[in-house]
Amino acid sequence: MTTFDRGDTVLISYPDEDGGGMHLRPALVLHNVLPNDSVIAVVPITPDPVHLSPSIFVQEGSFEAARLGLITSGYLNACSEVVVDRKFVNRKIGKCPWRLMQEFLSSQQCSNRDWGGSGADRFLMSHPSPPIR
Amino acid sequence: MSQAYSTAGDLLKSAPELEAAPLPPEVAELAVFVRRARSLGNQVAFWRSKANLSLLKSATQAMRAVLLSATWDSTDDPPNPALLGAYKELLVNLNAIVESIPFSSRVGVLRRSLIDTFQQVFVLRHLCQAIVCRLRMALQESDAPSPAGSLLDADTKRAHRAAFQSVAGGWDNQRWNAYDYL
Numbered sequence: 001m002t003t004f005d006r007g008d009t010v011l012i013s014y015p016d017e018d019g020g021g022m023h024l025r026p027a028l029v030l031h032n033v034l035p036n037d038s039v040i041a042v043v044p045i046t047p048d049p050v051h052l053s054p055s056i057f058v059q060e061g062s063f064e065a066a067r068l069g070l071i072t073s074g075y076l077n078a079c080s081e082v083v084v085d086r087k088f089v090n091r092k093i094g095k096c097p098w099r100l101m102q103e104f105l106s107s108q109q110c111s112n113r114d115w116g117g118s119g120a121d122r123f124l125m126s127h128p129s130p131p132i133r
Numbered sequence: 134m135s136q137a138y139s140t141a142g143d144l145l146k147s148a149p150e151l152e153a154a155p156l157p158p159e160v161a162e163l164a165v166f167v168r169r170a171r172s173l174g175n176q177v178a179f180w181r182s183k184a185n186l187s188l189l190k191s192a193t194q195a196m197r198a199v200l201l202s203a204t205w206d207s208t209d210d211p212p213n214p215a216l217l218g219a220y221k222e223l224l225v226n227l228n229a230i231v232e233s234i235p236f237s238s239r240v241g242v243l244r245r246s247l248i249d250t251f252q253q254v255f256v257l258r259h260l261c262q263a264i265v266c267r268l269r270m271a272l273q274e275s276d277a278p279s280p281a282g283s284l285l286d287a288d289t290k291r292a293h294r295a296a297f298q299s300v301a302g303g304w305d306n307q308r309w310n311a312y313d314y315l
Contacts, residue, residue, distance in 0.1 A: 014293070022290075046303050066256045069259075071262065071266050
């Protein structure tokens with residue numbers, strides 16, 4: 001099976017609104033993925049910025065978009081990582097340029113500080129486990 | 134003048150027999166240039182030429198303008214299929230050139246003098262790819278690969294969609310279906 005590195009851009013299969021068909025959408029890989037890993041942590045690259053998350057705009061036709069493999073303008077949104085099953089990953093289409101990745105990671109760190117943890121931490125804080133009786 | 138030192142102007146002058154593609158003038162000029170340049174793609178001196186670099190830069194601006202002003206997917210008029218054919222041919226030639234530019238020396242050292250050229254060709258190839266995808270989507274070209282959605286049950290799809298719901302703003306945008314044709 002293929003490995004993915006942090007900073008790779010991949011295409012993710014995403015169901016349309018009525019659930020009938022699937023479409024491909026770009027996402028940024030956040031952690032290295034080994035051949036035996038069954039899940040992959042990604043940040044969706046979206047046409048609109050995500051509310052309350054720092055976002056980096058990538059203009060279509062720019063060198064950064066070319067490196068990322070993006071054929072549309074899009075936003076890299078910090079702090080919105082999603083862990084998905086590997087079967088939804090279609091293929092790698094590009095690689096985030098080093099400088100842009102550093103900018104993204106630092107904005108993600110700032111966002112984590114503001115929110116008091118990573119996305120997963122926030123999920124755990126808002127869904128505390130029930131007390132043991 | 135040796136063949137290795139040919140400039141964009143020399144190449145264009147020596148290509149009268151090539152028929153005009155239905156492309157904007159600067160892109161058509163690029164198409165003629167890359168067809169001829171394929172045979173010289175491994176010559177470092179050729180790619181160092183400032184004339185060639187300026188041609189690539191103006192073609193990049195023209196292609197960017199085409200991409201940003203494209204309305205193929207928002208109008209009822211389907212684009213000319215010959216236009217798609219012309220961009221596909223350009224893409225094949227640009228792919229060949231990207232592969233053949235000797236960006237690194239034999240010992241693996243980057244040739245600084247070729248960085249600008251490589252960036253221009255890389256962006257040009259990508260712009261061409263984006264235009265091809267948008268045209269294929271507008272023409273509903275049927276050989277787009279299916280993302281195998283039919284193999285998954287409805288609950289799996291719903292759960293997968295829900296995971297992205299709050300963070301994937303605008304992923305339902307129809308314009309982004311161009312990625313299905315990448």
